[in-house]
Amino acid sequence: MRRLLTALLTRAARPGTDPNMLVATGVRRKRPVAPPVAETVRGLAAFGHALFAQAAAPEANAVLSPLSIGYAFGMARAGAAAATAVQLDRVFGFPTRGPHTALNALTRRILTTGGSPPRSGRAVRTRPEPPVLAMASGLFTRQGLSVRPGFLHTLAAQYGTGVREVDFTRDAAQIIDAWAARETAGRITKVFDHLAPDTQLVLANAVYFKAGWEWPFTDPPERGAAFTRADGTVVRTDLMRRSGTVPYAAGPGWQAVELRYTGGELVMWVLLPEAGGSPVGLLAPEVMTRVAAELEERQVELALPRWDFSTRLDLLESLSALGLTGTDYSGIAEEIFLEQAIHRAAVTVDERGTEAAAVTALASAPTGPPPPPPKPVRVRADRPFAFAIVHRPTLMPLFIGQVADPVAKG
Template sequence: MRPARTVSCLVSAALVLAVTGCGTDSPDSRGDDREGVANTSADTDRVEPAGDAPVDETVAGIRSFTGAFGELLAERGAGETENTVFSPLSLGYAFAMLRAGANGDTADQLDDVFGFPEGVHAAYNALSTGVVNTGDAEDQTGPDATREPDEQPPDPVVSIANGLFVQDGIEPGEDFLRTLARQYGAGAEYVDFSTGSAAEKINDWVSDRTDERIDTLFDELDPQTVTVLANAVYLKAGWESPFDESRTTDEPFHLADGTTTQVPMMNKEAAELNYVDGESWEAVQLPYVGGELAMWVVVPTGEPGQAPPVTAGMLEEFEHGEPAELDLALPRWDYGADAELLPLLAELGLSDLDDLGGIAENVVVDDAVHRANITVDESGTEAAAVTGIAGIVSAPAPADKTIRADQPFSYAITHEPTGAPLFVGSVADPG
């Protein structure tokens, strides 16, 4: 992976499902001339989102899953000593695609764990239209860039990509193919899993769709694999109001075990930001350019300890934040996290993944992987010159409140119009 070069950049090549033949012979190859050819047996034109798609119900399901999955990570101790990051939205997309081929108990468990309503595929299609911003990632420059005071920063870049990779010689179900093509924009790409070339092709797909932030999803795949579902979510955005880099200083961060470490701490003084508090936490909103995306930073209000998990209720409370004059201290961070999903999802009630007749006969889920990484610092994607603007204003009035993320804290990147959580994580040690 190349070094991160942006300030507020998140990527999730979030989920890959390796669906492997169960008790069947290896498929007959149709020859190398077919590999990489999109499936033509189903309508591959993506449809316009339905106006009555159940987006609100689908987002409620994503939020509920976010809380359950985050709490599970916390119970396992991952958030106490390790930084976490995952994309609820990307996980939702990948398993919604799986739902298109599921029947019986498998379908029921997917609905229960992810809160999929009737019409979920149309809802995810509509979410793509609402969340995605197809700006040019190359327009987004790093923190060393300069910008005139009256020059506007570029719009955020958000992309969501779905992929379907099929063993040459396998014919997935027509309804499954049609749903993925029409609602997710994923036409089947034929590969040869038996030779090892499929992993390289899928890794290239992931790298291309995450601006090379994630370049390896599989080192290798089981030669018996017949289908892979993949999703990638990529976000690149600048703060609406950047941090002044001259105010970043090395300060102590209080770890959960009672020790401290020195980290670069970014600072804002008397900034008007949306604020909300709960029983044992408080949160502040940091909007990105354009106003539709924001990061909520959540810090505990008691003694330093484990970061508070982001729950469904917390995500709902964010909608009721009120403006407040705040002093804010927030560290830079840059890390990634991987997860083997099957054992985690089994604890949430998703253990029956073998009734997938809508994809093909006698297939079961063999593997599910989630990878994500995040980089945060002062300026966003192109905001270094804007940092200088804050330095020329008059001295602000004293703030009503100070929030210091100098202990383990959580965060959530949300799409404000829908409330959908794109990325969620916790910072145990920003160093």
Template sequence: MRKLPLLSLLLSLSALACSSSAPPEPPGATNEECHDANTPGCVVTSGQQRITSPNVSSADLGTLVDGNTAFATDMYKVLRSEPGNFFYSPHSISSALAMTWAGARGQTETDMAKTLHFDLPQDKLHPAWNELDLELASRGEDAMGSDGQKFRLNVANAVWGQVGYPFEKAFLDVLGLHYGAGMHVVDYVGAADQALELINGWVATKTEDKIQKILSPGSINSGTRLVLTNAVYFNAAWQTPFEEANTKNAPFTTSAGATVDVPMMQGHIEAPYAQGADYAAVELPYDGRELSMVLVLPNDLDAFEGSLDAARMNEVVSALSEKLVDTRMPKFKFESKFSLVDPLKTLGMGVAFSEGADFSGINGTGGLVITDVIHQAFVAVNEAGTEAAAATAVIVGETSAPEPAAITFDKPFLFFIRDIATKQVLFVGRVADPS
């Protein structure tokens, strides 16, 4: 049977921007509600409003976060072969693929769950994702962003479906109830350029233009049937900002062994600190102390990366204790972009990319297959705080004052941004050369 396009693209974005108010919808954005899939330019809702007070046990939420952490470190082990700096959002990738998983059946459902560490059944996992996203959306009520505006950590979802295509009501209900995603009706067959503009416009708006063209003209075509988009918007100031006057050029030894001069921030900060046999680490809270960045300086980068898993990450976090820390770290800003097809196949999700894929939960008949998963991410860290953005495109086609500790990040290091209460890891990165 010839494969029909399911999801021309599943985009999941994580971003940080610099405006305190909600950004306007992009020109031409569809926002008129309707209840059939035969009118381009409207938004089809499933008839189900998002559940804003999900009945999710703490055990189920913990199981979801533990699984997400395991996937985050699994992905790190595969991506570590990337040369130099890299940055990604496991939260974004997992969230986008969770929406896709709602339509997976049979071996495809099983293999995706194993790869993504979705250790809850469908009827519990999607409510848990809803609870997690609502928890994250509640953060930073009185906190500041890195740009002097309010702290922001917002999650948004949207779906872009082919006009007239027979989507399963149960699939749309899951997206509406647990992800707040209505379906924007577009015409990939007769007006692909307009669909491309609408999706790119939505992404750019939700990421404050950090990611302006997630889709290229070749990303969608007449075989596209559905695009799911997820956006996470983040902007946070440090709890204790670094003084700009203390930033001085200092040497940094890159992963290639070269020495470069970089702007090195410095501050005496009361912060959680740990020193293990093969690493030192510090946790820098953001304003409001609800999220933080944990930075890990290994003695041997390659050996530490080889040992990294969820247990190792939790071991580092558990070892942290409050201390006065003379912290020196470089300012840095960089982007990463890579295809996740091979990493996801390596982790066990190959069936979703094969002729044997079963996404019959989306259209009732199947014939849908993922053809590519593209991830792009941006991060900037300075004296004031952190700015980050990430996008994932899943393309499916028809076919008392103690002695202070000291830590100087003057050689390659790892970092991850996490929500402290839920322990959810939002972003992960490696700095090999901050210059």
């Protein structure tokens, strides 16, 4: 069987692909025709909010990537047993027909590069031109595991990746960590806290984003401003300041501004609830849709803290609460059951721009111009707020999060 599997695979040749990955022989990544991208975006946006509401503590900073988690489980769906596949479609909002084609088309639409990102420091020291939005995926299997040819074909044709054999009794964790570090420009260097020696496979996805503001924060910062946390306590932090015309919207109990990155298609939405309000509700799809529809150019005086933190999520418990209880992925290989699902994400925002990265790993064992504003609007983020990094044309939320304490590194 090992000889047959080897005959079905060749080394990855696509630029930016891990050369150690073996992909299905003779299979090129497909270019989808008229796939249901909008339906996929709606599903992943709703999933992202539901997971965030389930997993994020109100008093803590948090960031996650609906794109990375959805993509990893999209790959897993290609090997899911029937009952598990039905649950995946319901939880992630995958299209009932052609989910892999839709994810293929979505990433082709929004990614800016097919290669690994350049290694970066923690601060956004330089502004890449154009912005970098990169993704990588891979299947790491124990030596000799017989992966089903149909699954390998889907990985190659729709996800542009393949399989790499590793030794889970020795250095597999280090190999996966090195892969994650390379694909996130050094932002995420550890994936699993522990991998059992009898692990059969790890299915992984990484997303990396870095972009400079179209209009950086150049006004003098406000030093030592008070930021009121959810529990009413106060911390002191500097607030970046910028005055000018930006897209702005407001609704019952909230304000929103859109901050554009260079290149035109990627933006950050800062979603500020009224004092005492919860940021999490502002990430709901119906609110995000309203924000997109109602943003209008306004003169805004914006004050915003810097933030720099990371999040680790053990996904299985939260996904089970959302309705994903099936763990049977025997369409990947014989008797494959999911026993770990880890998501790590990190984000840095400063005067120059934003850097964000995420890794998801699954392990298995046995409008028109507005009227002139009457006066500038003040948006002062001196209390917990939500943010979303969004691909504006499709409204795909790449990263969502909340800043509960800008001085905490968490």
